[in-house]
Amino acid sequence: QEGGEGVKRGYLLYGPPGTGKSSLVAAMANFLRFDIYDLELTEVRSNTSLRTLMVGTASRSILVVEDIDCTIDVCNRNREAGGEAADQSQNHEEKVTLSGLLNFIDGL
DSSP, X not given: OTTSOOOOOOOOOOOOTTSSHXXXXXXXXXXXXXXXXXXXXXXXXXXXXXXXXXXXXXXXXXXXXXXXXXHSOTHHHHHHHTTOOHHHHHHHHTSOOHHHXXXXXXXX
């Protein structure tokens, strides 16, 4: 956009291996002349760190997160609902949560 903040968009590509998800991203980046960054969520320590990474990313770039389902521990959400020990919920706060990831995809 001219004279304003650029639009950030999040897309979730889903499908079995070998169906062209990565090829589609590479083709989009090539066509638009965008840089591609591969984000390894296991290296991100918290939702705050994830947000900092997104804000610090240059415009005209594509962030790729492969195998999200393997990197986010969705089970912690169920454990907290069951009322397990407080030390587990404190440990959970130090990780990227499902909510944090969804906000990241939404561009918040």
